[in-house]
Amino acid sequence: MRLVLALASLRRNRARTILAVCGVAIAAAMLLDMVMLSTGMRESFRQLLLSRGFQMRLTPRGTMPFDTEATITAASDVTAKLRARPEVDLVSPVLGASVHVLRGDSSITTFALGVDPQAQGDYQLAAGRDATEPNTLIANDDFLRATRAKVGDTLRIASGFDPQLRTHSGERALVIAGRAKFLYLASGQLAVAIPLRTLQEMTGAAREDRVSLFMVRLRDASKVPDVTKWMRTALPTIDVISTADAMARVDERLGYFRQLSAILGAVSLVVGFLLVTTLVTVSVNERVGEIVVMRAIGVSKAHVVQQIVLEGTALSVTGAVLGTGLGLITARYLNTILSRFPGLPAAIDFFLFQPRAAWTAIGLLTACGVLAGLYPAWRAASLPLASTLREEAVA
Amino acid sequence: MSALVRARDVRRDYPLEREAVHALRGVSLEVEKGEYLAIVGPSGCGKSSLLNLLGAIDAPTSGTIEIEGRNVGTLGDREVTDFRLRHIGFVFQRFYLLPILSARENVELPMAEAGVSAAERRERSTELLRYVDLADRVKHRPAQLSGGEQQRVAIARALANRPSLLLADEPTGELDAKTGQEIISLFGRLHADGTTVVVVTHDENLARAARRVVHMRDGVIVQDEVPGG
Ligand SMILES: Nc1ncnc2c1ncn2[C@@H]1O[C@H](COP(=O)(O)OP(=O)(O)OP(=O)(O)O)[C@@H](O)[C@H]1O
Ligand SMILES: [Mg+2]
Numbered sequence: 354m355r356l357v358l359a360l361a362s363l364r365r366n367r368a369r370t371i372l373a374v375c376g377v378a379i380a381a382a383m384l385l386d387m388v389m390l391s392t393g394m395r396e397s398f399r400q401l402l403l404s405r406g407f408q409m410r411l412t413p414r415g416t417m418p419f420d421t422e423a424t425i426t427a428a429s430d431v432t433a434k435l436r437a438r439p440e441v442d443l444v445s446p447v448l449g450a451s452v453h454v455l456r457g458d459s460s461i462t463t464f465a466l467g468v469d470p471q472a473q474g475d476y477q478l479a480a481g482r483d484a485t486e487p488n489t490l491i492a493n494d495d496f497l498r499a500t501r502a503k504v505g506d507t508l509r510i511a512s513g514f515d516p517q518l519r520t521h522s523g524e525r526a527l528v529i530a531g532r533a534k535f536l537y538l539a540s541g542q543l544a545v546a547i548p549l550r551t552l553q554e555m556t557g558a559a560r561e562d563r564v565s566l567f568m569v570r571l572r573d574a575s576k577v578p579d580v581t582k583w584m585r586t587a588l589p590t591i592d593v594i595s596t597a598d599a600m601a602r603v604d605e606r607l608g609y610f611r612q613l614s615a616i617l618g619a620v621s622l623v624v625g626f627l628l629v630t631t632l633v634t635v636s637v638n639e640r641v642g643e644i645v646v647m648r649a650i651g652v653s654k655a656h657v658v659q660q661i662v663l664e665g666t667a668l669s670v671t672g673a674v675l676g677t678g679l680g681l682i683t684a685r686y687l688n689t690i691l692s693r694f695p696g697l698p699a700a701i702d703f704f705l706f707q708p709r710a711a712w713t714a715i716g717l718l719t720a721c722g723v724l725a726g727l728y729p730a731w732r733a734a735s736l737p738l739a740s741t742l743r744e745e746a747v748a
Numbered sequence: 749m750s751a752l753v754r755a756r757d758v759r760r761d762y763p764l765e766r767e768a769v770h771a772l773r774g775v776s777l778e779v780e781k782g783e784y785l786a787i788v789g790p791s792g793c794g795k796s797s798l799l800n801l802l803g804a805i806d807a808p809t810s811g812t813i814e815i816e817g818r819n820v821g822t823l824g825d826r827e828v829t830d831f832r833l834r835h836i837g838f839v840f841q842r843f844y845l846l847p848i849l850s851a852r853e854n855v856e857l858p859m860a861e862a863g864v865s866a867a868e869r870r871e872r873s874t875e876l877l878r879y880v881d882l883a884d885r886v887k888h889r890p891a892q893l894s895g896g897e898q899q900r901v902a903i904a905r906a907l908a909n910r911p912s913l914l915l916a917d918e919p920t921g922e923l924d925a926k927t928g929q930e931i932i933s934l935f936g937r938l939h940a941d942g943t944t945v946v947v948v949t950h951d952e953n954l955a956r957a958a959r960r961v962v963h964m965r966d967g968v969i970v971q972d973e974v975p976g977g
């Protein structure tokens with residue numbers, strides 16, 4: 354009966370109810386997006402770091418991965434030392450370099466990763482074969498588009514360029530063995546993966562037996578602290594970054610994002626709250642007479658309050674559910690805009706949908722709807738009966 | 749025989765800014781079970797004030813009101829609301845039906861509040877609407893009913909939980925003479941069926957129909973007569 358009454362009074366002023374639901378839906382969409390934004394980038398970064406199960410990254414002392422040209426020397430020794438540890442499951446050495454694809458007089462510069470194809474964690478093969486043979490390479494779509502090459506083509510690639518003499522060095526013919534999606538690159542960035550040995554040879558003495566980065570996977574993630582401790586003493590010229598460390602740094606950098614989204618989320622929550630309060634207050638004021646009559650014929654204060662609160666709740670739940678849909682659509686749209694953000698891996702999602710985020714947004718708004726109805730409901734249910742009836746009769 | 753209603757030296761002041769209005773200045777009244785009583789008197793003499801106290805929707809400034817042996821002035825909000833629900837039926841001058849509910853739903857509302865099962869509610873609301881001659885209007889909203897029909901629905905609603913006391917404040921006040929007459933005969937039927945009825949009225953026809961007439965003036969009872977008795 355209370356539900357019947359609540360819904361009936363929402364239906365009584367249909368246009369107003371629809372407008373309020375739209376308002377709540379927009380507030381809910383904004384809130385959901387902000388909740389998604391505050392947790393999404395972090396979560397998506399974490400997923401990216403762990404996508405191939407590598408829990409640790411080893412970089413030259415004092416650098417972040419690919420931040421500088423710095424490299425780790427005696428890479429094969431380090432690799433051997435790492436592989437000798439029983440906890441270590443997989444070691445993936447990576448060398449980063451710029452290389453130039455030569456075409457007649459001109460050349461196209463691209464980012465190259467020297468990898469061990471058996472152990473690599475940088476790309477996902479989409480077509481063709483992996484670059485297991487020397488003098489082969491894997492390219493991404495942007496590279497193939499820019500060079501108008503296709504899988505199976507042979508390209509002349511140089512590792513060095515002297516701008517004064519306008520000559521190239523370390524030139525070699527490489528066959529495109531496959532096409533891949535590179536996980537850590539920004540959108541639009543040209544990239545190839547070349548067997549580590551081939552790339553080291555091309556870059557000559559400067560890069561002999563060097564790598565920019567090791568990625569290490571342990572059999573048991575809980576051993577990360579132990580292995581880290583061992584690495585710090587056994588490999589003093591190397592920095593060890595665990596996924597947890599990396600997340601801590603990301604958190605630091607994302608602090609602004611989270612603050613921003615917390616503030617904007619709170620604002621939309623307040624807007625939703627005020628909207629429901631206004632609507633419930635207006636609608637309660639319109640039918641003070643009915644409420645007092647209900648009380649006079651014996652409907653308890655608690656039931657009157659419940660009925661009115663139910664109205665506010667129905668409004669906010671409907672709005673929140675519609676808003677969730679709207680929020681997901683806007684998040685997807687905003688994500689495509691932001692994924693072109695320079696310098697960030699294209700695989701990073703700013704708005705990552707997590708069911709928890711949706712439940713949080715719906716839950717917060719529903720709670721707001723309940724609270725919003727509570728005060729006007731209580732006030733109306735507490736009016737003195739005889740004198741209010743008398744005033745209603747005069748009105 | 750113990751009285752159904754026993755009001756003792758009841759006073760009701762309305763505190764206003766300058767000086768209080770003394771609407772009731774010491775009213776004592778007893779109503780026996782099954783009585784049909786009309787309260788009459790000039791405008792402003794305190795009839796509605798008294799009826800509100802008898803219906804436990806207002807509390808006296810001093811004095812006591814006992815209904816079925818319970819001193820309703822001392823009950824808390826929750827108890828007094830429940831008391832109204834189960835023991836008192838109130839009929840208002842302006843009907844005061846809920847406009848969003850059908851005739852049947854209006855009648856069922858107090859029953860639902862009292863926890864009556866849906867099946868029983870349906871049965872009893874059908875019976876009550878037949879009693880007030882509205883069997884064919886159960887699905888109509890108040891706006892689709894005439895004033896007299898609305899008042900009959902309101903009476904059916906007041907009877908929903910089989911109250912021991914039916915109170916009505918100017919129940920014919922908004923109706924023309926002919927429609928008013930229908931309501932008057934409905935009250936007569938209720939009385940004949942054993943309901944205790946107290947009406948406040950300016951309507952001489954209604955007052956004449958009652959078995960006992962209490963006259964008030966300036967907040968006190970000046971005459972208590974049983975016409976033809
Ligand atoms: N809530 C109130 N606040 C202030 N004064 C009130 C209030 N209710 C009633 N009064 C005053 O108390 C007096 C009695 O009012 P009451 O409504 O009981 O009279 P009544 O006999 O029912 O009159 P009527 O026949 O016109 O309905 C009047 O002077 C009225 O102005
Ligand atoms: Mg009156």
